Amino acid sequence: MNPTLRQMRAFVALARTGNFTLAADYLHVTQSALSGLIKELEQTLGVRVVDRSTRRIALTGTGNELYPLFSQMIDDLDGALANIADQAQLRKGIVRVAVPQLMACTLLPQVIAAWRERHPDIRISLSDSPVEGVTARVLSGETDFGIGPERDAAPQLQARLLMEMPFEAVVPPSHPLAGRTRAAWADLAAWPLISLRGQFTERLLADMDAAPPGLALKPAHEVTYMTTALALVAAGLGITVGMPYAAPLVRLHGLTAVPLAGPVLTRRFFVYTREQRSLTPAAEAFIAFLFDFVADRAAATAPLPR
Known part of the structure; x- marks a missing residue:
């Protein structure tokens, strides 16, 4: 016994x-087609x-037994299909992303706010992590993807370049370096x-x-989070180096960022996903939006040609 979905829909209707x-009329078929089903x-x-009569029909004992079962099955199926359609059309869903703690309180809130204007019903679940924990959350399946600095290649991990940024020195406004361009x-x-502990400093x-002689630096303090480093700089306990995307927090602490050269050292940041694992439509759309947002921001802040 293998009744088809069309037969069950006809019976329930x-x-x-x-x-x-x-x-x-409800099923948008002819009466003869319905009778045939x-x-x-x-x-x-x-x-x-x-049981058929000239005016109405009546369910048999078997029909009365089958009706609530078929009705529930169809309602559940229709609900599931509607949910999938909502996700495909970006009317519903959740995106889980892991980012370093500093990025979670600077760049990502701006991206999420811009995204929400377009897709208010897609929720973004943000996991702020130590830098070394971003890829671990991706590999464990805890998040759909992660954003972080370049790391050694890992099995089952796919990396797409998001942006490359130069280091800046972050100093108090009264510091001798603060007035320099x-x-x-x-x-x-x-x-x-x-500086930060772990691979960042390493x-x-x-x-x-690898740079010319005389550029070696030895950290006086190492902390886990850049937010801690900025607080220590604000307290006059030293200086730090960081990325331009931290500008909102640098300003919040009343500090000054100075571009570093001789040589210009950069860090590349990637979007990390698990290989051979399909993302939801919402996650794919958010990643595409993220790339566009970063590209637009870079174009807006790029120096004008001389």
Whole structure:
């Protein structure tokens, strides 16, 4: 016994309306097509499900037994299909993203606010993490994707370049470097450097080792979060280096960012996803929106040609 979905829909419509004409109109089929579907259902089941009369129909004992089951099945299916359609049309859904803690309180709120203006019914679940925890959350399936600095290649992890930014020195407004339009890395050696623990500092020091002699820096303090580093700088305990996307928080602390050169060192940031795992339409759309947002922001802040 394998009744088809069309047969079940025809039976439920007939049971709800109690009339072949009304049920046919509801399903947008002819009355003869509806009658044929009911006959096919009865042939499939081997029993009658409705008793026909000239004016109305009545469910048989089997029909009364089947009606609530078929009705619930169809309602559940229609609800699931409507939910999928809403997700495909970006009328509903949730996007889970992991980002470093600093990015979670600077760049991402701006992106999410701009996204919400277009898609108010798509919720963004933001996980602020230590830098080293971003890819772990992606690989575990806790988030749909993550945004973070370049890391060593990992199995089952796909990386798409989002942006590349140069390092800046962050100093108090009264600092001797604050009035400069540009500073050299060697200029930082005279003040205590507050840096981050982990690969951030390791990669920076490796870059410095590869640079011309005299540029080596030794951190005086190492902290886990850049927000802590900025607070220490604001308290006059040293200086730090960071990325331009942190500008809102730098300003909030009343600090000054100075571009660094000699050499210009950069960091690349990637969108990380799990390989061979399909994203939801909402997640795909948000990633595309993120790339456009970052590109537009970069174009707006790029220096004019001379």
